[in-house]
Amino acid sequence: MVRVGLIGFGMAGQAFHSPVIRGVAGMELACILERRGTRAQEKYPAIRVARTLDELLADKQIQLCVIATPNDSHFDLAKACLLAGRDVVVDKPFAPTLAESTELVRLAAERGRLITVYQDRRWDGDFATIKKIAHSGDLGTIVEYECRFDRFRLEPKPNAWREKADQPAAGVLFDLGPHVIDQALVLFGEPKSITASAFCQRETSKVDDSFDVCLEYPGLRAVGRARIIAYAPGPHFLIHGTKGSFVKYGMDPQEARLRADQYPQGTDWGPDWGKEAEELWGTLSLVGEPSLKVKTERGDYRGFYANVRDAIEKKTPLEVTPEQALRTMRAVMLAHKSSRERRTVEWSETTE
Numbered sequence: 440m441v442r443v444g445l446i447g448f449g450m451a452g453q454a455f456h457s458p459v460i461r462g463v464a465g466m467e468l469a470c471i472l473e474r475r476g477t478r479a480q481e482k483y484p485a486i487r488v489a490r491t492l493d494e495l496l497a498d499k500q501i502q503l504c505v506i507a508t509p510n511d512s513h514f515d516l517a518k519a520c521l522l523a524g525r526d527v528v529v530d531k532p533f534a535p536t537l538a539e540s541t542e543l544v545r546l547a548a549e550r551g552r553l554i555t556v557y558q559d560r561r562w563d564g565d566f567a568t569i570k571k572i573a574h575s576g577d578l579g580t581i582v583e584y585e586c587r588f589d590r591f592r593l594e595p596k597p598n599a600w601r602e603k604a605d606q607p608a609a610g611v612l613f614d615l616g617p618h619v620i621d622q623a624l625v626l627f628g629e630p631k632s633i634t635a636s637a638f639c640q641r642e643t644s645k646v647d648d649s650f651d652v653c654l655e656y657p658g659l660r661a662v663g664r665a666r667i668i669a670y671a672p673g674p675h676f677l678i679h680g681t682k683g684s685f686v687k688y689g690m691d692p693q694e695a696r697l698r699a700d701q702y703p704q705g706t707d708w709g710p711d712w713g714k715e716a717e718e719l720w721g722t723l724s725l726v727g728e729p730s731l732k733v734k735t736e737r738g739d740y741r742g743f744y745a746n747v748r749d750a751i752e753k754k755t756p757l758e759v760t761p762e763q764a765l766r767t768m769r770a771v772m773l774a775h776k777s778s779r780e781r782r783t784v785e786w787s788e789t790t791e
Contacts, residue, residue: 510608564738578680589669619663635774687721713738
């Protein structure tokens with residue numbers, strides 16, 4: 440049994456970590472660090488609530504610490520947990536800078552501890568479908584790939600730290616960028632260059648609320664986009680190849696259910712968890728053949744924590760390795776540099 444201490448009980452801790460951890464056999468959510476308020480105690484009355492990090496770490500049987508706090512605290516908290524001899528999961532983004540992320544990886548290796556980043560979108564059903572199609576060869580040579588996160592929010596959320604100009608690592612490029620960039624890197628590897636623009640669609644936004652990021656490869660462009668004013672969303676995924684195209688509308692259903700507390704208790708989530716409605720299946724159009732619907736693979740974010748459990752107990756290789764986490768952070772920071780300097784940056788450049 441891997442005993443887990445969850446640090447932070449905002450939206451990330453409540454919706455994306457605590458229920459998923461509790462849904463994995465062989466994991467126990469043993470303690471939640473909530474510095475103020477009573478949400479954790481109300482939701483999980485049987486779980487111990489700590490008010491300080493020292494109080495959580497005083498329980499020597501907690502082996503894994505999960506950091507689900509604002510981005511500017513990731514480095515200090517992860518470092519403290521590693522120095523206390525604990526394995527660590529950090530919510531994305533890894534840390535506000537590549538240097539801090541690299542230091543955490545170095546420290547984890549020095550201490551013989553596990554460290555990884557919660558790239559849960561790898562366990563989206565539609566991304567699993569995209570991987571199968573991209574690797575099948577059915578589309579021929581892929582020349583264009585696009586992933587979009589379209590939303591419609593005309594006003595910033597009140598008091599949301601992600602939307603405050605004085606908050607380090609704020610803005611949507613730090614928030615959603617790690618998702619779309621990590622997925623592109625999983626599919627295609629390191630690009631030769633990055634061109635990006637992080638901008639504001641809303642007049643009231645204090646930090647970027649939208650972005651375009653283009654990862655350029657020989658003969659291929661992989662584009663990630665996010666929009667805050669998109670009442671009629673575009674395709675979530677789009678792939679064009681020399682033998683055809685694949686177009687997929689709609690988002691994986693897991694996020695909406697987790698945010699709405701619509702998930703089973705315990706570890707048996709049933710065969711319908713993560714299954715997508717047929718009307719949202721993507722369309723595969725191949726040259727000379729009728730278009731057909733492709734059943735979306737079943738998504739399950741519990742796969743991330745099941746892999747972490749096995750990495751701790753059985754030394755199974757991590758799905759999200761520290762090296763991959765650093766690669767994603769390098770791309771995020773280069774995208775910021777490209778947007779800031781209004782130019783294409785090479786992969787080999789420094790991130791400053």
